Amino acid sequence: MSVFRRYKPPGPLKRKANPYPTRTYPFRQKISILVFAFFLLGGAALRFYPSLYNPLSSFLFEGTASFQRIFIYPFQQAHTFLKDSYTFINLKNEHAALVQENKDLKWKLQVLHPLQHENNVLRQQLNVSTPRPYMHRVARIVSSPYDGIHYFFLIAAGSDQGLTKDQAVVDPDGVLGRIEKVGHHVARVLLLNDVNSRVPVMTEGSHQKAILAGEGNFFPTLVYVTDIQKIKPGEKVVTSGVGGIFPPGLPVGYINDITGGKIHVRLLASYKNLEWVHILHPQSASFLQEVQTNLEEQ
Amino acid sequence: MKFLFLTLRGLPVFSIICFIMGGSCLHIGQAPFLPAFYLIPTYYWIIFRPQDLPLWSLFFVGLLYDSLMKGELLLSSILLMLSWVFGQHIRPFLIPHSFFFIWGAFAIYSLVYTSLYALFVGGTPLVMLSWIYGVLLYPFITWLLSSLHLRVRLYV
Structure with missing residues (x-):
């Protein structure tokens, strides 16, 4: 009995006729x-x-986004499982970090409460109207398709969840973008660095109003600036509230550098490792009235 | 049996869709994998098995890509259909040659495709980085596709 068989190279595959x-x-x-x-x-x-x-x-859009949601689902679940496992392994350290963060936040609250009170008193004395409060709606990011040109997210919420076009999308660090297209169960978020993105902003130190224009890279630029000379690198950029999409004062980023008359902004919100986003929507007058009457009754 | 036959014949289109769906989430820093990444299976099937990649299927693949990538609808469809038409005329010259010749032809094809795509969409030079990834990944992807191809050939 032979142990080794002589290798026979397979012959060329014959073309089979189409049976149908x-x-x-x-x-x-x-x-x-x-x-x-x-x-x-x-x-x-x-x-x-x-x-x-x-x-x-x-x-x-709706069909493709839903298909991608199904396609991505197993990978998302695997990612979540790995992340949960990592969290479980580092539970003790994470708990200690959270306790410390909680303490820091309590200290910050102690400073902020008197400021808020002072702000309210001053608003009343100066007869300044109170800005409309915004509600948050949280949605999970389905995917962030990228081809080097467009910067956007697909989120797992749509018109059925009450989303509409041009709502502001933020995360705890700052502004991410706005809703560009809405399907029934899915929506597309246009990010600040997309070439089609234009957001009215102002610098916090020099109070210069401008438009933040995406350039298809990680550093959007400020255009239509009132006085470019007054802007300094490192200055904070916040939303100006012009246009009504973004409430005023939301953090956007910092002035990174001014080169050749172009002001580049480093965004605060990091698009990496994002899983959930907050969609802002103004509370309706009827809802506010309802809350007010409930509070009065209590 | 006919269902199995049709399923196997649909594998080329399905593989392109999988490359679009998977590749859309892949990027290293700012350098994307798409659009050149999904051109690898498209080119492979156009050259080696065009009978299972009909022209109309590329129209729908293009629509899917444009609607996923926020592009102008029909742009990718037209580019893909043109690729198919050109592919039909060029494939007799490619098939008798060595792998490196076919690889070189892919480099030229994907360069023309990504350049046209970037030109029409108004893209940044970042799109061209996808071309480099596409050319570098071509041998590995082709190896996978040829395994699939041989299995499909056994039955269909």
Whole structure:
């Protein structure tokens, strides 16, 4: 009995005939050109009719985003499992860090309470209207597709959860962007560094109003600045509230550098390792009235 | 049996969709993997098995890519369909040559595709980094696809 068998290289694979041939098979080249012309002309015609193009675009967005959500789900679960395992291993250290953070926050609250009281008193004396309070809605990030041109997130909430276009999206560090497109169960968040993003901002130290324009990189620039000479590197940039999408005073970033008349801003919010985002929406007048009456009753 | 036959014939399209879905979340720093990453299976199937990658399927693949990537609808569809039409004329010259020749042809094809895509979308030079990734990853992805190809060939 031989232990080793002589290696026989496999012969060339034979081309198998199509077991389900169609009548059109011999004319496939001509049909392909016709199909190409049909799709090209049909698509071009569709592009010039927004009434047809927009619903199709929305339908495709919803379908593709849902498909990606399903595709990403096992990877997301694996990531969550690994993260949970890491947290469990480092539970003791994490607990100690949280206790310390809690203490720091309590100290900060003690400083902030008198300031808030003072602010309220001054507002009353000067007859300054109180800004409309904003509510938060939390949504999970489904994915952040990236092709080097567009910067956006897909989030697992849509019109069924009460989201509408142009709502501000933030995280605890600062502003992330705004909602650009809304589906039934999914929405697209346009980030601040996308080329299409424009956000009205102001510098905190020099009070210069400007527009934060995304440039397709990690450093968006300030454009339409009132007086560029007054802006200094390291200055904080916050939302100005102009336009009504973003409430005033939300932290955006810091002036990173001013080179060749271009003011680059380093964003505060880190897009890495983000899992959840907060969507701001102004409380409706009826809701505020309801809260007020409830408080009065109590 | 016909269902299995159709499923196996749909594998090329499915593999391209998987590359789009998976590649959309891959990037090293600011350098993205797409669009050149999904051109690898597209090119492979156009050259080696065009009968299972019909022209109309590339139209829908392009629509899917554009709607996922926030691009102008139909741009990728047109580019992919043009790739298919050109591929039909070029493949007889490519197939008898060595792997390195086919790899070089992919480098040229993906460079033209990404340049056109970046030109129409108004992209930054970052898009061109995806071309480098695509060319570097081509042998590994092709090895995976050829394994799949041989298995499909046994049945279909």
